[in-house]
Structures are given as structure tokens and as C-alpha cells.
Amino acid sequence: MAEFTPQPSCADDVDHNNLTVKQASQRIHDLLSPISSWQKVSLRQALGQILHQSVVSPRQVPPYNNSAMDGYALRSADIQNAPFSLTNIGVAFAGKPYQGRVEDGQCIRIMTGAKIPDDCDTVVMQEQVQSNEDMVTVHTDLKAGQNVRLAGEDIDSGDTVLPAGRRLTAADLGLLASLGIAEVVTYRPLRVAFFLLAMNYVALVNTWLMDKSTTAIVTPSMACSVSSILMSLIWGSFLITDPH
Known part of the structure; x- marks a missing residue:
């Protein structure tokens, strides 16, 4: 009987051709260029975005004794x-x-x-x-x-209330609104694209219109999961592209 040599597979304990998470993260990091462009947005659009400029209070809180x-x-x-x-x-x-x-x-x-x-x-x-x-x-x-x-006991006029580089939370937006600030300067949000390569991928809406006997159909569950994960990590625009 001829000698059998198993091929590397996902069942192996260690795949020496794979990168560690740390190595993969470093390679991705080395290819990135920090975003430098900025935009002025209203508070209603600012949730989750990163401040480009520190926010300075224009007034005292409380405003009077x-x-x-x-x-x-x-x-x-x-x-x-x-x-x-x-x-x-x-x-x-x-x-x-x-x-x-x-x-x-x-x-x-x-x-x-x-x-x-x-x-x-x-x-x-x-x-x-x-x-x-x-x-x-x-x-x-x-x-x-x-x-x-006392007036200014919590925040004095000219105090930095939120530093540059901070990701804005709902509580931050409430604070800014209480100071009469309607707009903030933030970094342009990241724009992320990912592609689904399954050859039998179909749009989610179409799967409900198909006959139940249809086989070999892959619904876009991965697209929904991946896009949701990305949206929870990065505030920005996402493009899901059907390779067909």
C-alpha cells in the first residue's frame, strides 16, 4: 500500500502557514494611514464619531449661584x-x-x-x-x-470639557447640548467595504420569494453578521457588494 501523507487542513492543531492574531493585526496596522480630514457635524450626527478638536466650554455650569x-x-x-x-x-x-x-x-x-x-x-x-x-x-x-x-462650580468658562481624540457618547452629546453647543468638529468617519464571494449567494429579500423546494441557496447571514460587527466597532459607511 502506498504511503499516505495527510495534507494540511483546518483540523490540524497548528497550521504553520497561518499568522498569529498579533502578526495579522500588525500587518494590517502597517498598511493603514491615519485619517486627517475633518468635518463639522451637528450633535444629532455626531454619536460615535471621534473629536478632531477639543471642545471648550463657552459658559459656566451652573451659569449662576x-x-x-x-x-x-x-x-x-x-x-x-x-x-x-x-x-x-x-x-x-x-x-x-x-x-x-x-x-x-x-x-x-x-x-x-x-x-x-x-x-x-x-x-x-x-x-x-x-x-x-x-x-x-x-x-x-x-x-x-x-x-x-456656585456659578462655575462644575464647569468654568474656557474649561476643556471633551479632549480631541475622544469617541463621542450619548452622555457627551447631552453635555454639549447643555452648553449650547450645536456642532462639533470630528474626523471623517472610516469607510469600510467587504465582499461576499459565495457563488450561490442571493439577496435576502429574494429568498423569501423563492419556492421552498429550491436547494443550494445561501442566504446572506454572514453579510448581516459582519456588517453589524463592523458597525459596532467603526462609525462609518459600509458597502456590501454582490460579486454577481
Whole structure:
């Protein structure tokens, strides 16, 4: 009987003709040229794209001193050992600030996020006071500046909020929108093409129109899988080409 020598196959433990993943990745990397072109896109189109330029905040966040609690805004000069009383002269809502002055011995009702009047610098929580018509009695010890969020405390005007090279997430877009930024400069997205070489490949829509007895038909399951994987890895345009 003639001696039989098996041919290399995918069943072998090691195929010495194959590249390792690291070697294959390096060869691909060596053939790539980084994208340098950029584009200006709206926030609705920017998800997943890479920033070409750092984003600098045009404003402070918060934009003004505001209340961290529902309660009463007062002057720290009026703080005494509890209990002590103040006269309530008005109310401030988020988006609708109190317009008058707050004098000695006075306070205003204030809601979370509302602008602190220029004359006030401290807020006492509503749970720590007793209100009787226009008279408010404070039943806790306070410190100047308590329960106040200062302008620029989170982000100051001119701060870099997102660096160049960052892939934009949904949270990033929300941040940019909160700063009044409508457009960003990003790198042009990658464009990837891949080709299916199966000779009996047919379009997915056509397979549903064929007689069920038809054999030797390959539906484009690989195309759907590969394109989905690429879209999850690279934000860009994809071309699926039928070799026929």
C-alpha cells in the first residue's frame, strides 16, 4: 500500500502557514494611514464619531449661584443660634428668579435650581423651618454658603470639557447640548467595504420569494453578521457588494 501523507487542513492543531492574531493585526496596522480630514457635524450626527478638536466650554455650569434645595434663601449676616425668625417676602422658581432686594431680617422661598438673589448667600432646607404666614422660623444651625451651588462650580468658562481624540457618547452629546453647543468638529468617519464571494449567494429579500423546494441557496447571514460587527466597532459607511 502506498504511503499516505495527510495534507494540511483546518483540523490540524497548528497550521504553520497561518499568522498569529498579533502578526495579522500588525500587518494590517502597517498598511493603514491615519485619517486627517475633518468635518463639522451637528450633535444629532455626531454619536460615535471621534473629536478632531477639543471642545471648550463657552459658559459656566451652573451659569449662576443657585439653590441646591427647596427651602429659604437668606443673608448669612442674619444667621443666629437656632431658633431664629425671618420675614418671607417672596419666592424664586427655577427659570423665574426673584427680582427684588432682600434686606436685613428677610428671606425668600426658593426652589431647587432657582437663582440665588444677589443679597443672599445661604439656603436653609424647608424641612428645617416652621412657616407661619410670612414668618419663617429656622430650627437648625446654619453655616454661610450652605446649600448653595456656585456659578462655575462644575464647569468654568474656557474649561476643556471633551479632549480631541475622544469617541463621542450619548452622555457627551447631552453635555454639549447643555452648553449650547450645536456642532462639533470630528474626523471623517472610516469607510469600510467587504465582499461576499459565495457563488450561490442571493439577496435576502429574494429568498423569501423563492419556492421552498429550491436547494443550494445561501442566504446572506454572514453579510448581516459582519456588517453589524463592523458597525459596532467603526462609525462609518459600509458597502456590501454582490460579486454577481
